[in-house]
Amino acid sequence: MDQIIIIIIVAVVALAIGFFIAKLLERNNASHVVKEAEKNAASIVKEAKAEAESIKKDKILQAKEKFIELKSEHEKVILKRDKKISEAEKRTRDKESQVSSELAKTKKLNAEMESKQKDFDERLDMLEKKRTEVDKLHRNQIEQLEVISTLSAEEAKKQLLESLKDEAKTDAMAYIQNTMEEAKMTAQQEARKIIINTIQRIGTEEAIDNCVSVFNLESDDVKGRIIGREGRNIRALEAATGVEIIVDDTPEAIILSCFDSVRREIARLSLHKLVTDGRIHPARIEEVVRKTTKQIEDEILEVGKRTVIDLGIHGLHPELVKAVGRMKYRSSYGQNLLHHSREVARLCGVMASELGLNPKLAKRAGLLHDIGKVPETETEMPHALLGMQWAEKFGEKPEVCNAIGAHHDEIEMSNLLSPIVQVCDAISGARPGARRQVLDSYIQRLKDLEDIAFGFNGVTKAYAIQAGRELRVMVESEKVSDDKAAQLSFEITQKIQTDMTYPGQVKVTVIRETRAVNIAK
Structure with a gap:
């Protein structure tokens, strides 16, 4: 029992001694670690200061370079603005000189215009006087002419206008007549040409239908x-x-x-x-x-x-x-x-x-x-x-x-x-053979057309042609004038429309001839 207690005491003492020794060793290690850390921290701080100084120097250099660059750009802008100002001043001076020269020219022109206006006024006064004299002489001449011709100026002017008007009317009528005749001839030729060409190009057989x-x-x-x-x-x-x-x-x-x-x-x-x-x-x-x-x-x-x-x-x-x-x-x-x-x-x-x-x-x-x-x-x-x-x-x-x-x-x-x-x-x-009519009615219709024409005064001959589509009437020139011939053509057409029944149209042509006959012996 005592031995056991002694062993336990010895073990406790040994354990306490070991714990103390461990603490001493741990303290020594900690101090060593602290020293190492302080040493590393000092070196890091030293390096950081060195790096900070380096960065500071770089930044200062960059700032200086930026300042120099901005200063040069500012100087360029100032120089450009000064240049524009100088150019504007130069243009202004040029315009001022130009305006001054224009003013001088204007003054000179005004002076010349004033002199010309004065000269013009004098000439105008002279012309007015001369015109008054000419009008007076013209009136005197007109009065003398009126006395000589026993006609007033208005009457003479009226007669002259009438003669000129009649002459112009005659010339105009002749020109119109010639133009119309020429146009009719040309139009008829062209129309005849087109119609003939068309008929020749279209050829068909004709067949008569029965009832x-x-x-x-x-x-x-x-x-x-x-x-x-x-x-x-x-x-x-x-x-x-x-x-x-x-x-x-x-x-x-x-x-x-x-x-x-x-x-x-x-x-x-x-x-x-x-x-x-x-x-x-x-x-x-x-x-x-x-x-x-x-x-x-x-x-x-x-x-x-x-x-x-x-x-x-x-x-x-x-x-x-x-x-x-x-x-x-x-x-x-x-x-x-x-x-x-x-x-x-x-x-x-x-x-x-x-x-x-x-x-x-x-x-x-x-x-x-x-x-x-x-x-x-x-x-x-x-x-x-x-x-x-x-x-x-x-x-x-x-x-x-x-x-x-x-x-x-x-x-x-x-x-x-x-x-x-x-x-x-x-x-x-x-077209020949295209249409068929009863021969007797056809002949009677032609005869009726001619009889209608003979019913008017002055008609000497009448012919129904073109299968009854045209009636040509000859009249006596002594009894029927040109105006009467046109009226006669209209009256015949009206008579045909009221008295006859016919297909299509009937063209009435009145022909008036004037003949002069002499015999040489």
Whole structure:
């Protein structure tokens, strides 16, 4: 037990001694570390001071350099400003010297002007005095002339003006007459040249349309079947088509008569289908006529489309295309209306090209000029005005509408296409063989024209020429003066308009000749 206590005491003492020794060693190490740290701090401070001195010197040098640079820039600005000030002072001095010289010149000019004004005033006074003297002398001369001529100055002036006016009027009338004659000759030559070239370039065959069609039969036995029991088949066919069917003794033929070509064509095709099929009775007739009518309507539309394509016309309204197709089954004085309109369209295109106008627009107006002749319902309105209304309704240009409405002078022409269409329409209708009229009525109309002319005093001869389109009247120069000749032409035209019915226009030309005849013996 005691040994254990001793061991513990010894251990405690040893532990205390070790702790004391450790503390001593730690203190020595700490002092050594502190000294090292102080030494390092002193060296760091020394280095920092040295570096601070270096930086301070650099900054001072940079500041000096910046100051020197700013000073030099400031000196440059000062020098530049001083230079500008000196230049401005120099310009000011130059202007002052210039102004002073100008003032000197102005003073000099003013002095000269004053002297010239004074001289001018003196001359003006002298001229006034001389003018007064001249006026006095002029009045004295006029008074002497009035005494000598027994006329006042106003009367003499009036007579002189009248004579000069008459002379000027005569010269002006002569000049105007010569100019007009020359212009007429030139215009007629050019117009004749264009028209002849156009006619020569457009050559078409003429085909006269009849008002009857002949339907050929294989045998006369078919006639009885067409007539039917108590004529019921033929009555049904006439009622359905509106065509007069003439069954006479003509062998193997039936005549279809109607002025409407469409109805006549429907009747012909329907009759052909009925005869081919063999079933002919009223119900079958109505069915065939209905189908044929639809077929003809489709054909009309197809003909219209083909026509506008052939002529190179685009953008035409479908209703107008349909109207063009209906022209195939219309005739005017025996001339097929579609052939006539196609010819007029080509003539208008050629003539418009010769005159430097739009040929496509001219073709359009030429093709549509007679669409008023194919109305679906009858109307009392002239065909030209009706066609113009249709064209306006379906969006045609104003030039085309005016050309359609004015080609028979129902309205006033407002553009150059209108007279072209009128002329081409006349050319197409005037071709030999283009139109047909009954010979007796034609001769009677010409005779009536000449008789109207002979009904006026002073007329010696009268000739109806150009197929009745012109009436030439010869008058006696002793009984009819030039003014009376113009009046006579007007009176004859009025008489023709009131007493006669005729297609187109009639031109009345009154010719007055003065002849002087002497005989040398």
